[in-house]
Amino acid sequence: MDRQGWIKVEHLNKTFQKQGKRINAVCDVSFELYPGECFGLIGESGSGKSTLANLVAGLEKADSGAVYMEGSGGRIDLLAKGSRKLQKEYGQKRQMIFQNPRLSFNPAMTIGKGLEEALRYYTKLSKEERKKRALENLELVGLKKEYYDRHAFELSGGECQRAAIARALMIEPEFLICDEITSALDVSVQAQIMDLFVEIQKKKKMTCLFISHDLALVSNICDRIAVMYDGKIVESGVTDQIIHHSSSDYTKKLLQSVFLADQETMTRYERKKREKQKVF
Numbered sequence: 001m002d003r004q005g006w007i008k009v010e011h012l013n014k015t016f017q018k019q020g021k022r023i024n025a026v027c028d029v030s031f032e033l034y035p036g037e038c039f040g041l042i043g044e045s046g047s048g049k050s051t052l053a054n055l056v057a058g059l060e061k062a063d064s065g066a067v068y069m070e071g072s073g074g075r076i077d078l079l080a081k082g083s084r085k086l087q088k089e090y091g092q093k094r095q096m097i098f099q100n101p102r103l104s105f106n107p108a109m110t111i112g113k114g115l116e117e118a119l120r121y122y123t124k125l126s127k128e129e130r131k132k133r134a135l136e137n138l139e140l141v142g143l144k145k146e147y148y149d150r151h152a153f154e155l156s157g158g159e160c161q162r163a164a165i166a167r168a169l170m171i172e173p174e175f176l177i178c179d180e181i182t183s184a185l186d187v188s189v190q191a192q193i194m195d196l197f198v199e200i201q202k203k204k205k206m207t208c209l210f211i212s213h214d215l216a217l218v219s220n221i222c223d224r225i226a227v228m229y230d231g232k233i234v235e236s237g238v239t240d241q242i243i244h245h246s247s248s249d250y251t252k253k254l255l256q257s258v259f260l261a262d263q264e265t266m267t268r269y270e271r272k273k274r275e276k277q278k279v280f
């Protein structure tokens, strides 16, 4: 794998004003994503993960800092003002999947039309071609073609998240931002969605920023992780290194609370690791 950073986040800052108080949601955050990797971002509730995701996706405006994409044509500043063409190009390369799939679908629109929306905006594909791709993607995520004519409220949570994954793949993005994509789902469904997600991410070789407060989940699927606390990244690096030799007191506490609360977590992590290394 090429170890040159492809997406580079540099010194991002974002503050909010709430009831006269200043909240430093994201403070001087920098990290980079390698092409094709699934990079995990963990941290407790309110640590700034979603704000950071929205900044990187360009859905929210940063107070300062930059997000760059290193392409063959050089470095592109993704947050640069005034370039609609650039924004459109970036929009086509990246997609985001959210925590609550039902809220991210227009309730008045069928799933099929929802899937085709990005194609209408970004491509010149005909109506038939758009429908063909939507049906192909529904099949890819394990949904029957009948779901094309259904609405989000007619789907279960798991089915709806499958449809959201299908929709994110419609314009064949290179970069996927996933913000707590399983936390609104039943535990039994979470594993199915994760298996599906990992399979697709590997198959399509997409670069992914995977956000969750579930350290066990992230450590199972990400080779590198960053730990966020109070708007800052307190530690980042290779997952194994962070789990076993963390240098941050906060990460150690986080690990302790997870592992003490759930001994099974450690077992799961070790098992996955052994499977990966084929050591039994």
Ligand SMILES: Nc1ncnc2c1ncn2[C@@H]1O[C@H](COP(=O)(O)OP(=O)(O)OP(=O)(O)O)[C@@H](O)[C@H]1O
Pocket: 016, 017, 018, 023, 024, 025, 043, 044, 045, 046, 047, 048, 049, 050, 051, 052, 213
């Ligand atoms: N639009 C907003 N206006 C004011 N404050 C906000 C806004 N969005 C986020 N915040 C605040 O910024 C901080 C970070 O919030 P954020 O949603 O990014 O955290 P998070 O790590 O995603 O949490 P969770 O795990 O609960 O989703 C919080 O203190 C939150 O209250």
Ligand SMILES: [Mg+2]
Pocket: 049, 050, 051, 179, 180
């Ligand atoms: Mg969040």
